[in-house]
Amino acid sequence: MIQSFQNFKAKEVYAMISKAVCERVLAKAVSTGADYAELFAENTLNHTINMISDKVDTIGDTVVAGAAVRVYKGLRSVMASTVDTSEAGLLRCAQQAAEALGQGTAGIDIVLKDSKFEDIHPIRIVPANVKNKDKIAILKDAYFAAKGYSDAIVQVEGTFLDVDHNILIASTDGVYAQDRQIRTRLSVSAVAEVNGETQTGGCRPGRRMGMEMFEFIDPKATGLKAAKQAVTMAGAGYCPAGVMPVAIDNGFGGVIFHEACGHSLEASSVAYGQSQFCGKLGEKIANEKVTAIDDGTIPGAWGSINIDDEGTPSQKRILIEKGVLKTYMIDKFNGRRMGMASTASSRRQSYAYTPTSRMTNTYIAAGTDKNEDIIASIEYGLYAADMGGGSVNPVTGEFNFAVNEGYIIRKGKICEPVRGASLVGKGSQIIQDIDMVGTDMDMGQCMCGSSSGSIPTNVGQPLIRVSSITVGGR
Amino acid sequence: MDYNTFKEAVIAAAKAAGLAEYELYYEGSEDTSVGVFQHEINQFSSSVSGGVCFRCVVNGKMGYASTEDMDPAKAAALVERAMNNAAVLEAEEAVFLCAGGKTYEKLDITPYALPTTEEMISTALSAQEKLYAADPKVVDGCESEVLRQTFRVAICNSKGLDLNYENALSGLVSAAVVSDGKEMTNDYQIELGKLDTIDVDAVVKKAAEKAVGKLGGDVAPTAVCPVVFAPEAMKSLLAAFSSVFSSEAAQKGLSRLGDKEGQVIASPAVTLVDDPFHPQSPVPINFDGEGCPTHTKKVIENGKLNTLLYNLKTAAVAGKETTGNGSKSGYASAVGIRPFTFYLAPGSLTEEELLKKAGKGVYINSLGGLHAGANAVSGDFSLQSAGFLIEGGKKTIPVKSFTVAGNFYDLLKKITDVASELEVKATGMTAFASPAVLVSELSIAGK
Numbered sequence: 049m050i051q052s053f054q055n056f057k058a059k060e061v062y063a064m065i066s067k068a069v070c071e072r073v074l075a076k077a078v079s080t081g082a083d084y085a086e087l088f089a090e091n092t093l094n095h096t097i098n099m100i101s102d103k104v105d106t107i108g109d110t111v112v113a114g115a116a117v118r119v120y121k122g123l124r125s126v127m128a129s130t131v132d133t134s135e136a137g138l139l140r141c142a143q144q145a146a147e148a149l150g151q152g153t154a155g156i157d158i159v160l161k162d163s164k165f166e167d168i169h170p171i172r173i174v175p176a177n178v179k180n181k182d183k184i185a186i187l188k189d190a191y192f193a194a195k196g197y198s199d200a201i202v203q204v205e206g207t208f209l210d211v212d213h214n215i216l217i218a219s220t221d222g223v224y225a226q227d228r229q230i231r232t233r234l235s236v237s238a239v240a241e242v243n244g245e246t247q248t249g250g251c252r253p254g255r256r257m258g259m260e261m262f263e264f265i266d267p268k269a270t271g272l273k274a275a276k277q278a279v280t281m282a283g284a285g286y287c288p289a290g291v292m293p294v295a296i297d298n299g300f301g302g303v304i305f306h307e308a309c310g311h312s313l314e315a316s317s318v319a320y321g322q323s324q325f326c327g328k329l330g331e332k333i334a335n336e337k338v339t340a341i342d343d344g345t346i347p348g349a350w351g352s353i354n355i356d357d358e359g360t361p362s363q364k365r366i367l368i369e370k371g372v373l374k375t376y377m378i379d380k381f382n383g384r385r386m387g388m389a390s391t392a393s394s395r396r397q398s399y400a401y402t403p404t405s406r407m408t409n410t411y412i413a414a415g416t417d418k419n420e421d422i423i424a425s426i427e428y429g430l431y432a433a434d435m436g437g438g439s440v441n442p443v444t445g446e447f448n449f450a451v452n453e454g455y456i457i458r459k460g461k462i463c464e465p466v467r468g469a470s471l472v473g474k475g476s477q478i479i480q481d482i483d484m485v486g487t488d489m490d491m492g493q494c495m496c497g498s499s500s501g502s503i504p505t506n507v508g509q510p511l512i513r514v515s516s517i518t519v520g521g522r
Numbered sequence: 523m524d525y526n527t528f529k530e531a532v533i534a535a536a537k538a539a540g541l542a543e544y545e546l547y548y549e550g551s552e553d554t555s556v557g558v559f560q561h562e563i564n565q566f567s568s569s570v571s572g573g574v575c576f577r578c579v580v581n582g583k584m585g586y587a588s589t590e591d592m593d594p595a596k597a598a599a600l601v602e603r604a605m606n607n608a609a610v611l612e613a614e615e616a617v618f619l620c621a622g623g624k625t626y627e628k629l630d631i632t633p634y635a636l637p638t639t640e641e642m643i644s645t646a647l648s649a650q651e652k653l654y655a656a657d658p659k660v661v662d663g664c665e666s667e668v669l670r671q672t673f674r675v676a677i678c679n680s681k682g683l684d685l686n687y688e689n690a691l692s693g694l695v696s697a698a699v700v701s702d703g704k705e706m707t708n709d710y711q712i713e714l715g716k717l718d719t720i721d722v723d724a725v726v727k728k729a730a731e732k733a734v735g736k737l738g739g740d741v742a743p744t745a746v747c748p749v750v751f752a753p754e755a756m757k758s759l760l761a762a763f764s765s766v767f768s769s770e771a772a773q774k775g776l777s778r779l780g781d782k783e784g785q786v787i788a789s790p791a792v793t794l795v796d797d798p799f800h801p802q803s804p805v806p807i808n809f810d811g812e813g814c815p816t817h818t819k820k821v822i823e824n825g826k827l828n829t830l831l832y833n834l835k836t837a838a839v840a841g842k843e844t845t846g847n848g849s850k851s852g853y854a855s856a857v858g859i860r861p862f863t864f865y866l867a868p869g870s871l872t873e874e875e876l877l878k879k880a881g882k883g884v885y886i887n888s889l890g891g892l893h894a895g896a897n898a899v900s901g902d903f904s905l906q907s908a909g910f911l912i913e914g915g916k917k918t919i920p921v922k923s924f925t926v927a928g929n930f931y932d933l934l935k936k937i938t939d940v941a942s943e944l945e946v947k948a949t950g951m952t953a954f955a956s957p958a959v960l961v962s963e964l965s966i967a968g969k
Contacts, residue, residue, distance in 0.1 A: 091591075094854075100774055103612035109603050110854040111589040114571070124562070129569040131590050148566045148639070180610045203775040239775065239899055246778070246900045287904075289744050289927065289967030320559060321663040322699060322708070400571050437894035443663070443699060443708040446923060448891035448906030470895045470904035472925055520895075520904040520925025522746070522965030 064226050065089055065115075067160050069135050070218035073117065074158045076142035078220060081152020082119035082126075084380075085142075086219035088357060089115040089133055090399045092212065093176055097183055099191050099206040104184055116399040117145045118381075124149070125381055127402045156220055163225035165354055165361040168347050171230045173259035175210035182259075183208045186234065186267050193271030194238045200279050202246070203239040206271075209254075215357065223359035231256045231350065231504055233493065236271045240278035247284070247467055249277025250452070254493040254504065257348045277434060277453050280465050287454055287469035287521030293429035294471065294514045295422050295457065300435050300492030302507035304514075305340055305412050307438040307447040308475035313367055315382035315393070315405035316499065317442035324445035324476045328373050334479035336371040337415055344392060344408035350493040351409040351506040353395075358403065360392040367410075368479075379405040397501020404500045411508030415485025422484045422513050424460035430469065430519055431455045431462050437494065445475035448520075470520040478514060486510035524592070525550070525574070529678065531597035532576055536680070539601050544578035545619050545679035547811075549853035555669040556642045558650040560662055563643060572674070573853040576600050580608035584617040588854035618834040620813040622682025627799065627808045627815065634690050637717045642668040645694065649722050653696055656730035659737070661706070663699035666726075668692070668717065673805070677813045685813050691804045692717035696729035702737045709733040709888075714949060715804045736888075736908060739920030742968035748883035749926060749964045750876055750912060753945060755886045756956035760864065762896040762903070763930040764954065767794075767821055768847075768859040769836040776899050778931055779827060787827045788934035793867035794822040796831065796847070800863035802946035803953055811857050812848035819845060821861075822934075831859050849951070863948065865955035869940035873958045876941050878915035880960055885910040885917050886926060901930040904967075924968035928961075936962045 065073075070087055077085035096108040115138055116129035128145040130137050175183070191206040213229040233254030240247055251273040255261040296304055309325075317323035325333060334340070344353045344362035353362045358380050366374050378386065379394035382405055396403035423431065431454065438449025451469040455462045491508030525548055536544045550572020557565035573590040578601070585608025587600050637645070650666040670692040678684045693714035700707060709732035713725045751759065765771045772780035779787065788794075798816035799806045810816050812834055820828055832840065833848030836859065849860035877885065890906035897903070908922040941957040 097610075101613075103614065104610060105613045106584075106856045107586060107607035107611065108854060108856065109587045109607055110573070111591050112573075113589070113591040116569075124564055125566075127565075127567040127569075129567075129571065131570060131572060131592070144568060148568065180606065184610060248897060248899050286927075289925070289965055291969060320665075321661070324706075400569055402565070402567055437891075439891045439893070441708070441890070443706060446890070446906065448895060448925070450891065450894040450904070468902045468904050468927060470891065470906070470925055470927075472906045472923055474923065518741070518923065518925065518967060518969075520906070520927055520967040522904075522927040522967070 064216045067224055069138070070224060071158050071160055073138045073142045074218060074220050076139050077117050077119050077145055078156055079154050080146040080149050081155060082121050082146065082149055083156065084120040084220055086118045086217065086358065087115060087138065088399055089216040091214045092398065095175065095210050097180065097187055097208045099187055102195065107180070112398055114399045115141065117142045119145045119149055120381060121149055123385055129400050158220050159222060160218055160224040161222050163223050163359055165225065167354055168345055169256050169352055169354060171258040174230065175232055175258050176212045178259055186262060190234055190236050190267035190271040193268040194236050194275040197272055197275035198279050200240040200242050200282060201238050201275050202241045205237045207235040209233045209235065217357065217359035219359060225355050225359040227354045229256065229353060230258055232258060232261045234265065234267060234270055236274040238274040238278040240282040242279070242282035245282055247278055247281035249274045249281060252493060254350045255348050256350055256352045281453060281467045284465035284467040287430065287466035287519060289519060289521040291516055291518050293426050294432060294517050294519065295426060295429065296432045296435065296512050296514065298488055298490040298508070298510050300507060301432060302411050302492060302509040303435050303438050303449055303494065305509060306407065306410055306507045307440040307449055308445070308478045309340065310407050310410050311440050312442040312445055312475055313376050315376055315378040315386060318376050319382040319385040322443045324442065325373060331373055332371045333373045333476065334368050334371040335482050337485045338368055338371055338479055338482050339366065339413040340368040340411070341366055341413055342377055342407055342410045346409050349409045349491065349506050350504050351407065353408060356392040356394045357396045358390065358394040360390050360394065363392040365391050377405045377407060379403060395500060395503050397503055401501040406498060406500060406503055407496065407505045409491060409506035409508065411489060411491060412485060412510070412512065414487050414489040414510050417484040417486050419486050419511050422486055422511055423457060423462060425484065425513065426457045426460060429457045431457050440475065447475055448472045468521055472518050472520060478517065481515045481517070482512050483515045484513035486512065527594055528574065528592040528597060531594035532600060535598040535601040536578065539605065541578045543619055543680050544576065545677065547575045547850065547853060548572065548676040550674050552672045553669065554639065554642065555667055556646045557665060557667045558646045559665055561650065563646065575853050576604050578604050578608065579617055580605050582617065583608045583611040585611065586856060615835050616838050618838065619679045619681050620683050620834065622684065624815050629806055629808050631689060631806070634716060636670045636672065636690050637692050642670065645717060645722065649694055649696060649726055652723060652726045653698060653730060656726050657700065657734055659700040659702055659734055660730055661699055661701045665697045667695040683813045685809050687807060689805055691715060694720055694722060694725055696726045698729040698733040700730065700733040700737060705737055707733055707736045709736060712947065712949060735920060736922065739922050742884055742911065742921035742924040742966055744968050745966050746963055747966060748880040749961045750880050750883065750885045751959050751961065752885065752887035753956055753958055755889045756866065756959050757954045758889050758892055760866065760956055761954040762892040763898055764861060764864060765898045766930065767831050769830040769832045769840060770859050772830055773836055773839055778901065779830060782827050783829060785827055786825045788822050788825045789937050790825045791869055791937050791940050792822050792825055792934060793820060795820050795867055796861040796864050798862035800946050803863045803948045805948055805951055807951065810846045810848040811850040814844050814846045814848060816846040816862065831861060833857055833859050860952050862951065863946055863953045863955065865944060865946060866940055866957060866959065868942045868944045868957045871939050871941055873941050873943065876939055876958055876960045877912055877917060879939060880912050881915055883912045884921065884966055885912050903928060903930060924966055927965040927967065933961055938962050
């Protein structure tokens, strides 16, 4: 059954809190002199189906429901959260926030208006309305494609995940907004054993979509990709250690920008002097080949949103243009300290987390170098076909990430696979060293963890060359 | 919105649905934190959170459903969701609920009055001033945070089990940012337990010292050499690979230790203990995530693998008794397996003697990217590191931006010595700890 977003927005979404109740809660929240107050309420259904050892093993089925009141006064912020979303519960929560802020009297009037924003991610098939057996059929297609790929595959784990995240935001600057953020993901992890050596491979496509995602994501291809990677790596020798040029492929390869640079451009670091890129707006911080974008408006993309968690309509931001730093990613609260407006970057895992500035879909834009030229330019180095996760310390910019599928490049040719590689370096240096950028931009999906919890984000880039980076191996 | 009212409604709904075996698990907490930036309180947060997980056995399968919405009117829907989920499961292992009437170790938890908000604010502000004063290199960007938590777990089931647990703790986080004018870096120190007994000066000094120690420094040279892991580094490595001791991982082929019980898997220097009642843990607990009694065990004793960690289901598969390591990573999660306070038992050498024995190598006190660069299935790791060079048996120049690579299963065999000083710091139900260890040989990738 195909339904329009607007239809079920009105009927099926749980009874959100009325404007009148929000106004009373916000009035209580500002009663001790706050200059801004916000109510965030949530009702989310998280559903996961896991398969292992060829069987459907567990099903997770969780309702997350609660609310948080946040108040600001100048550069101070207070947040209180509760699982009690009755009017009395919300008023108690607001009272608690107001009391924690201190002594004072109310100084602002509250008039809420329905926020107008476009639904850029209409959902056609709501996963919550689809039976377990239909989701299991998709999961099994992916699972058994991986299992059947080779006799070397000794174990497979598969997960079908869907999230139905309903949020309401009301704030004293007049915002009254609701959004329904649905996302769907299929994940396959395969274990291969070759000559007593075990290695893993994975593939985890996801979209900010419903079941219509499978009109163009082939479950079998997902399983095969995971299995192929595991078998390739199980047969590989260890990656040699050293400093060398590295070509990093598109898709999840974009994790390099996310870690090396993205986190350091979030206001949560910049506003507190805890970033390698503080005070660098307008300066050339990257190689002129690098244009980097954070875009929450890409229809159906894993990291996309209609509004951020402060109710600001989603935006596309050019972070770096031809090497020059153009903007940071900013939320309302940290924007105060920086004297800058929100860029619709406020995000939180749930009501229980204090929101802060985060990424959405972040990528290095397509350049002009041909893929074959990039590989051919490397005399000896590493080709990272697929990356694993990574992390960064935004203060120093020191980052690391794992190479899930790597190959040695010799005399401009991709040669044998190597396993166990990681890349480490310093963000401010690496973005200077990205000296070739290919033409085929693609994105990969991840869950990004930071102070406001775990949120869906896309990373992306075309094939790039980093002229020199430390490769950890042995 | 009250747990006890909801519990009665769920039990009534389960009985009405004709269920014979079911369990309701509750986990909730009240958390407060106060943060200082520059010289003022800039953040205050308080949360009341909690949720329940209902699980039931239908045709031999265990179905789960969870919620934070404890409206008694929705109790029947929760039961129905769990039953629907059970209906499509295929796993063939037998499932169990813990029977009531078992004997539990007596816990020695003295009632503890948590600090008031005013006390938290005053400690946070003074910690921040002490942090600025700790070293002239400390700069704006540093933060101090004081937190308190009351944590509750309750499990009841159709087999007569009815358990409750409550604990409270408070603590201090000191996050130092330092600069020498050329370079900026940071580090932090956490101390949990009872705020009024925490030595604020020591915590702050440690945070500043750790951060200042990272200034300057060079990239380590690429080499294969002896490595000394400082307690913090070894602890994070142990945490990243703790799942290899899970019987569930072993039974599913995700650990290489499945057939190794009773065999030597590590050097004689290695004894690995799991202790739910460690005296330095602020969260001792006498029942696990399934309600089974917990107890202390040596997982590895002088190199020999005595036992993996089991829950009711995996123990039945192996024909053994549970080790009381059933665990839930939050109210909604399926029962898995985790240790409690999991630590390498101290040896006899001091850290100085360990360094002397290493002679020439690398001392690593910080490891990064463990969620990505450590693969528990293969045991391979390649991790961002920082520390010092060891030359002439002593720590010399600071080094960073290099990686250490190896394989955890091999590393267990290459630990030649474990130092004598052990400090346990729990930040949750599961805590990892280790003295410094000397590993005879690992790969360092740097310049």
